Amino acid sequence: MDSDVDGERIALLRFVERFALALREAGMAPMPARVIAFALADDADRYTAGELARGLGVSPAAISGAVRYLVHVGLLLREREPGTRSDLYVLDDRDLWSRYMTAELALLQRFVQILDGGIEAIGLDRPGGRRLAETRDFMAFLDEEMGEAVRRWPAERDRRAAARSAEASPAG
Amino acid sequence: MDSDVDGERIALLRFVERFALALREAGMAPMPARVIAFALADDADRYTAGELARGLGVSPAAISGAVRYLVHVGLLLREREPGTRSDLYVLDDRDLWSRYMTAELALLQRFVQILDGGIEAIGLDRPGGRRLAETRDFMAFLDEEMGEAVRRWPAERDRRAAARSAEASPAG
DNA sequence: AACACCGTTCACAATTTCGTGAAAGGCGCG
């Protein structure tokens, strides 16, 4: 029955839309969200821009900006195979999310800077200034904690992957 | 000299815009971002909708949806003083950010659910499925780590506040 | 050296989102 590849494809695209929707709620633009969702869920580990466009059924033009953003935030790597005329967008899945979170943490540091400016302008002798200071402390704390978590992730990932394969083939 | 209150007000609004811009990059809509930035930085610890509208120089209509969202995510509390006809929006600054983060963590749990569905549909025997599983593990890990960090925050906040006042009046 | 192919950029059309103004709804007060 050829394991109807068409049904699998629409199931894949359905998941892509669901996942992309959640990514959008987390602040990502629609097209980058779709592209990274598709790249993750489909089976290749490297795609040309054209493959992404055909796979998602969107125009190549829409891919361009999306992959630029995704490369910028570290979710895709751009590579070039010698002797070919198209860039390859690579999922470096070992450190994918670490890199992404590291980029996200920069936003937290920006919060801290902006708040420092506000505290200086308002002064710690005012209720507003004290609240900004407390907010600043929280952002800095979160930045430290998440930075440490990201650093722990590689080891944790291996442990969970091992647990998953142990569960798949329990040896005792 | 009356410490020109007008200059202070525009300085305040300038900070509000800067802070709100960063909040927008983190995914918040413009008006809620401005409202919470203003509420934090100004000196009152409770505001009516009208005060927020006048303070920001926007229409009361714009406040309505913004405060509904902010109450929903836990950044503002709605209160009602007996014998008055307007709700009060209160900054409960002691647990403000803890509550907010807790709400944010729900999004991470949703990621995990969506990814579980995708893994089931695609299967762990395919590269895409394995990548989704790794992504799922990361989201779950981050959820746990951030949850713990949020739980540690109250104690950490007090420690940092104490350090700040010690710095302000060094006693030895 | 001209061709063919692929990705990017540009300008446009369509959708969505945002904030305002006007009308409606509650609630306390006279």
Added chain:
DNA sequence: CGCGCCTTTCACGAAATTGTGAACGGTGTT
């Protein structure tokens, strides 16, 4: 019980964003 104030809701106009189609640029191929 009616009035007045404050908030909310609704519909609209404006502005920003999104994705497409067409032209452009670069690169390998014949």
